Amino acid sequence: MATALAFLVVFWLLYDGICRLVGQRKNGDTIVGALTLLLVCAASWLACHWFAGRAAFLLVGAMLATSMSANVFFWIIPGQRKVVAAIKAGQPVDPVHGQRGKQRSVHNTYFTLPVLFAMLSNHYSFTYSHPQNWLVLILMMLAGAAIRQFFVLRHGYKLGRNRNPLAHAGVGVAMLLGVIVWLKPDLPPVGPASAAPVTVGYVELQPVLAQRCYSCHGAQVQMKNVRLDSPEALKQHAQAVYQQAVLSRAMPLNNATAITEAERALIRRWFEAGAPVP
Ligand code: HEC
Structure with a gap:
């Protein structure tokens, strides 16, 4: 239990550290995105090696959900407060608050479906009991992020801002199908060579x-x-x-x-x- 809580806290500290350190640099959004992806993958791998599959999946879901809430409480809301306070006081608004808040809320957008997948997968034992369950989890979460991207871009498409994002949905769905095909139990052939007796009563x-x-x-x-x-x-x-x-x-x-x-x-x-x- 203590390890699980520590897991949530350490993930948040690392993720928050990445955003603080590189978030406002040149290409900050991309670098932070890539590092966060790596961090989530590493955390999934560790969780699946330290905890039994079912608990590991829940923990990774909780980890992302916790960071989503922390983003709102520590960055998005305080940032807005500072902007409003500056406007009220007639002072120039520091754009960094807006940038930070936006970056965090973009992350929250992409965390949503992965959290849902991680939590729901608890009802499907073939996902978390697989020997490479960490990879199953990562692939499912990536599929979630891709499908989420589709919904984000679809809005822009309707407004004529970007191209039709159907490919993103396609990638997400293809990944899910790929996982399903991969996980389909393939039973080893049992021929006469096997040690077990031929008819089992x-x-x-x-x-x-x-x-x-x-x-x-x-x-x-x-x-x-x-x-x-x-x-x-x-x-x-x-x-x-x-x-x-x-x-x-x-x-x-x-x-x-x-x-x-x-x-x-x-x-x-x-x-x-x-x-x-x-
Ligand atoms: C260490 C304890 C333990 C052992 C050993 C164990 N089970 Fe279970 N089994 C459980 C628990 C706990 C559940 C309820 C799981 C749940 O609700 O998800 C369960 C549920 C089941 C169910 C019902 C599943 C369902 O969802 O309806 C079946 C069938 C079953 N076990 C078969 C077996 C068989 C066959 C073996 C031996 C090869 C076995 N169990 C060994 C603990 C055990």
Whole structure:
């Protein structure tokens, strides 16, 4: 918990530091944009290596959301106040306040959809439980930023200020589709060469479930009301077991019980054999 909070704070300090140091230089917007992108990528990578996938995605979402709020409270609103105060006092307005506020609000614009993606992806275990989940997260967030860019430019297009931005939406959607195709579970072929027996029945399956699943889905504990320690209960959840342990690989949770690939293959074969129970 403390690490997670520190993560939010450190990201803000670094991001804020980048904006302060280079934000007002020549090509400041571009440099800050590039550095912030790098920083978000690095943070995503770290989060996914330090925290379990689901928490990591939430944390990155929270990290961007926190910085969005901090931008508003520490820069955008105070900047406006100073401008208004200067105008009231009849003093010349320092344009830096406007520039800073604008830069931060542009960042907030691009953070919006990535935050949404990071938060929503929590319902889709195939995104955060992937071995390269940090890359999945980055690609999804980039897609979000590209789609956001489409909406920004579309406004300008309607006013005749820029070209039709459809390409941005295309890039964003193509990235999302690419991620989906990439994440589509591709099951290893199980041929006769594999170690698992050719037909898997309950007798072969039961010891695997006992060792890898009963601790959370047995007599003592029934996570999500799923019990797997009797043939009847197993039959009832057969589809879900296949889905969770073979396709999405969300189960065992964080692989707490260290299931092996061979055992996953065994569950798969059992299911493909019609999920037989005595
Ligand atoms: C360390 C504890 C733990 C272990 C071990 C574990 N599970 Fe789970 N399981 C959970 C939790 C927690 C949930 C609820 C997850 C949620 O709500 O997102 C769950 C949910 C499920 C569900 C319901 C999923 C749904 O969304 O409807 C199925 C099916 C399932 N587990 C199958 C298995 C199988 C099969 C194994 C063994 C290969 C296994 N689990 C091992 C903790 C565990």
